[in-house]
Amino acid sequence: MGNRNRLNRVYTVFIFVLICNFCFSQTTLLTGIVTDSLGAVASASIVLKDSTSKSILAFSYTDRNGIYKIQTNLKGKYNLVFTSMGYHSKTIPITIIPGEKVITKSLVLIEKPYSLNEVIIKSPEAIIVKKDTIVFNAAIFSNGTEQTVEQLLKKIPGLEIDNEGTIKVGNKEIEKLMVDGDDLFEKGYKVLSKNMPAYPIKEIEVLENYSNNRLLKNIEESDKVALNLKLKDDAKHIWFGTIEASLGNDNFYELKGNLMNFGKKNKYYFFTNFNTVGYDATGDIENLIRPFRMNEPASIGDNQSARSLINISPNNLSFKESRTNFNNAELVSLNAIFNPTEKLKIKTLGFFNWDENDFFRNSIDIVNTNNVNFINTEQYKIQNKKVIAFGKLDIIYNYSKTKMLEATTKYNFGDFNDSSNLVFNGVSTTESLKHQNTLVDQKINYTNKFKDNNVFLLTGRFIHEKTPQHYSLNQFFYSGLFPNTSTANNVTQKGDLQMEFLGVNAHLLNRKKSGSLLELQIGNTFRKDKLLSAFSILEDDLVLEQPNGYQNNTTYLVNDIYIKSKYRLKVNNFGIIGQLAVHQLFNSLENNNVSDSQSPFYVNPSIGFDWEINDKNKITSSYSYNTTNAKVINVFSDFVLTGFRSFEKGTGSFNQLDASSFVINYQLGNWSDRFFANTFVIYSKNYDFFSTNTQIDKNVTQTEKILINNREFINVNSKLDYYFKFISSNLKLVLAYTKTDFKNSVNGSSLRQVNSNNYHLGLEVRSGFKGVFNFHLGTKWMTTEIETTVKNSFTDNISFLDLTFLFSKAFDVQVQSERYYFGNLLNDNTYYFLDFDARYKLIENKLTLGITGKNLFNTKTFRNFNISDIGSSSTEFRLLPRFVLLKMEYRF
16 A cells, blocks of 8 residues: 555656646737738748847648647747749748737738748757658757657657567657668668667657568658668767666666767677566567568568467467566677678678576466366466577669669577476476577669669579477376376477478569659569477386377468569549559469379459549558468467477368458648547458367367458548647657457367457656656556357456656656556555666766666555456566666776
8 A cells, every 4th residue: 555655646646747838838820811812821831030040949830721720838029931833932930928819811922933942840849840750859859868769759649669679650650770771681670679779869750651672662652751870070980989887787788888989981880788588679579570562562471471370478468578577688699781892782780598487377267168177377487598590691783873783691590499397287297399580582673774764673582490399298188188198207399390482583664754653563472381390298218109190291382473563643632552463373282292283373452542643641541351371380280299288180181261441531731730539440351260079177278260250340440640839849649440250169069269358558758858857658448249149248447657857967867667457457456666767977978877776665466357269367577676776887
């Protein structure tokens, strides 16, 4: 109760401060109508300046009726400056008197024809707009508390960074994060944003309509977004960096360093991170090793990978992973860009990661379905040890301004040693899983812009990946499945998935003078999968049986010859898009020496439109019908062990799955405006899909994939973003709804209908005060409903309040608080967390001292509640205890 009362007092203080801001903010509305000799002038610029006409204090634009509005809390003498393309500018002096609510100033602009190549608008927030680029002055938006690039980007209007470090502009995730125009990490940009220090950043550029290939700029139809970090002049052409050391109680520590040199020809960025505080310095490393781009020219093979049969790892949590991550991480990354000649660029990346992670979980699973009722208890301790080495070499050769050759070679090796100590229904059990991942990926792409509006791309790619595994369990829970092995006391499974991919693709883009775009592709892809699994039942070291139906030797070959076409007809601000993809497949499947083949042919059409109604209203929509070919994980014929008490098997045969989808998106405003709203509606129907026929008992679950008709999915997601000038705060509102309907079978039942509904409501307010105090407040409610023969539901709430105090340029304090509430837990259903970080700059731009505290309420465990179509579960996680770190950062 003491912890809860303390946090309640913090919220009370915050609400009081917020009310004070409302009470003492008095604003004046400046308004009027701008016309010319013919009528209203739309999109005229009105700027409020000080009396010397040097400083911009506020600005606005006229609407289609020529009306403008500017709200300000200033008092005194100022100038209103009216400008518009093709007119003489005009300045009107005004005096704002305290208590005056509205000032009306209208005028007539006089025509003055002239040409303007580029418009630059400077706002009070130091934002510059240049065609497809928006530039943010980092110094204006930072307050000195930002230590990493990620923390700086959280201060930039319109940018969203979630708990995992994913960066979005509006509703789009960025393609890459560059430094002075050069990119090293592609979709693995979190490695850069989480580690690079913020202080050398001068500007952040948001690049809209971005093309990853420079020769496709203004040719391809791109809505991609990228970020570019522009450095300060004193951070160029020199070696500089940071070293930070933190030491705390109970052997908690963190040591990290950055060494950089960003020259015009060569760039170097080396960094390292060692920590035991639960911090993940890599983000999702898969985005670095296997970046995926949807519908990107020359992206052939991006969706190809080999997966593992079994894993011992924590489940995804709706909770900060850093609080449950008992780690011992060691990370080194060596990255460089060389420009030996004007035509040649070479990028090298070396990434090495060692980590040991401990995870503690206790769970109670209640199964209540189809006359099956039981409760399972698990006390789980998982330890994951990994070594990952990743290397990448990019060579870009520009034959000329219109021809380019790109070659990329990647190699990844991962060695993993996982184990668990498990008490299952009172029986002590240990698991061991040793596995590896080896990936070789080579890609070459030739681009020729043979005419101003015509580009030809030729791409080839080869991928080889294998994932051998050896799993052992020191108990035998399967006597009901294998009654003839009464003396068995342990099991093992050896498995391996190998994948080879070879593909070639020719792509032609033809941009018409009218703005219409024609795309043609022809290509061939070949994939070979080899799946091996050997399940053994043992008594000590003696193999008693390798049961039939639990061994797999599968070879699956798919050769796809395809032709794709796409045409976007543009009529003014309206575009109609039609696509057609024709596939001729040659499939071959061998399951345990039984072979089969087929040659399916199918056509995938789609049609859509995009309509830019005006600068503030945009709508896009599409409908598609798709046939997809089954993957190797769906077609193997016998059972494999996928967990200590679960078996799964595929269909054992070829399958093609048909589905259709409808998407509509409405956007009001632009992400950089004061008001921005975006709504997505997605509906899809699977005419065929892989469902499950599951046999469940207390000790073992067997799942067989079956082909079922008709599954439906609908998702509605709406986001609203509004900036309140009078309180210098930004409001975000998120509304989402997801509905899924499908069928499955449990314990021999007939197909049963499963309906799932999810509701999400989120609200955030972030201040942008110029003074000592700032806040970030948010809450989100999540409701889940699942209905089969019975209906089950639960509602959770997560709230947070972050406070920043900038007492001086040398001293700042940041406090983060969180509250978690779980509606279906009868006891211990509310949890509070409090963290803080304080820093003092002992020597400006050189030496900083700090102290960090995590989990100050010392919450030791965390419980949540989940439901499924067969029952419910309550899970308790052990958390990192309270710790305090003393920190020192040195810049050189």
